[in-house]
Amino acid sequence: MTRRTTTTVNVGGVHIGSQAPVVVQSMTKVPTTDVARCVRQINRLVEAGCGLVRVAVPRRADTQALAKIVARVNVPLIADIHFSADRAVEAIEAGAAKIRLNPGNVKSRDDLHRIIDSARAHRVAVRIGVNEASIRDLSRAAVPPAQRTALMLKEMRQYVRIFEKRRFDPLVLSAKSSDTPRTIEVNRAIAEAFAYPIHLGLTHAGLPDDARIPSAVALGTLLAEGIGDTIRVSAAGDPVVETKIAVEILMSLGLLARRQVELVVCPTCARSEIDIVSLARKVKKAVAGIDKPLRIAVMGCIVNGPGEAADADLAVCAGKGKGFLYRHGRRIATVPEDRIIAELLRELAGL
């Protein structure tokens, strides 16, 4: 996969752009004024894989709390701004490394210039965030969905021009929609039109169980086409869950190194002679605590078993009452079914 070439934006030491790895981010979901809880949630997000964390600061008390939070965490924070230029400037002064802004939601051009000048003075990056649900050009209900990609792109052009005219270029762009095809389409268009890094997200994707697949399809497609420099999965619930989904998407594409065991399992069919699913579940449980990027294959027949074994650190091809164990593709033992797990774990300890 070749990443689309972009500029590089420095967000408090974390680089966003094609010269850097794709950064996972999420957003806190507790009151920003509850500094202790907020710090705890941020730390959990970092542990889960976030390289950046976003915090909403709708009120003056929130930007005041932000200064305290910044001082207590080891990750650059992004302030999420809507409507208020005062909040934006306060957040910048409080130590946000980046602010997220929909310029369409800021009242006046003067306000926008005030934010830009403050960001420049403090070396703070800006994400220009356009959202299908906030298109302001026209009464949105009147614009058929098929025409909204063009409208979002037009909005983005107008906003970018304001920043460029003011000679401000540490920009990251995002265009979000709750519709998967439109998210793909609008980001392809933005990738084509600009050289700035892109923040990807499928917005309002639903509860985690509903959000997982549309998010993987939308973000996965774009990433597989080289588009996207930082990503956020949006799901209603614990942001650690969002982060885990984002991490899984990146890992599946090889854009993030695995830290745990990867389990390759045949889906089973009428050829299976032993209960592969139970065996795989037991293996998964047994390796849950192992923080090594090993690949283990649990296969049920000789059609693809030896082939998958060749790519795995360890593998078992299980047939009637027994399993053939493989280490790095070489068959090392034949064991009775009830000894498969024990022998696999013994081998694992030796890797």
Add this chain to the structure above:
Amino acid sequence: MTRRTTTTVNVGGVHIGSQAPVVVQSMTKVPTTDVARCVRQINRLVEAGCGLVRVAVPRRADTQALAKIVARVNVPLIADIHFSADRAVEAIEAGAAKIRLNPGNVKSRDDLHRIIDSARAHRVAVRIGVNEASIRDLSRAAVPPAQRTALMLKEMRQYVRIFEKRRFDPLVLSAKSSDTPRTIEVNRAIAEAFAYPIHLGLTHAGLPDDARIPSAVALGTLLAEGIGDTIRVSAAGDPVVETKIAVEILMSLGLLARRQVELVVCPTCARSEIDIVSLARKVKKAVAGIDKPLRIAVMGCIVNGPGEAADADLAVCAGKGKGFLYRHGRRIATVPEDRIIAELLRELAGL
């Protein structure tokens, strides 16, 4: 999304190719000789959304059972063949509408010709299935992963040529790997090289929880690029789960019409003033039985709430202690928090 133009292959009345909708398929996982269980599983798969079902027939008894199964189900069946030309011919004579074959696993050219001639005589389609785990060209362990896409494409070319020379063209092609980027890469290459429909799958993807995201990324990316005419998600477990994942992938891309309520939910942030997640869960539970493709938005603030409401059949934008209800984008009521669900359901009943 524009589908890649392909030939059309008739599989017992179900059409595969760019002129037809993308067909979901899965595979039975009970002994084929257990006709009653097999029929039950096939019926469950059809109900879950399969337009085709594949059955493995490794033994003579399985192809005998297949004839009975064919007579008892209302969906075209695909026989999964490995190694044995006899099984292939028996399956065709038993009424399979398509057979899946890796020609590399069939012993001789004569055997392959015998299968092709039988398929032609019975108007049965053939899927040529290449699998990274069965590359036979070279000892596979010796071929670095980066070179396997080319190798799989080369194998596919050789196999297709055998069929074309025999003037047999109701072909569907598949190239599977357990690696997401390689699955994307090899299918892009095959889409470029041939005009036959493509069957997509990420093979050996693991237990359902592990298979979901890589499958959505691999299949979603290809489908979003117009590639793929029939899909199968491979997960170790109940094939109904595979089918549901496949259906979700297609629905997220608008390639399959929704039959249930779609829930748009804001992910919540520090701006939320009521517990949106609980509210969304309650709404989800309340609408679980409704088989209408309605869109319901549950939003937590005024930034994107009215915008999402505009696209939803029903929406609630919830703030401190109350919710604004919208029907087709028009605000229709303001209700206290504890009445939101009841009012939403009342509105729903009227749609």
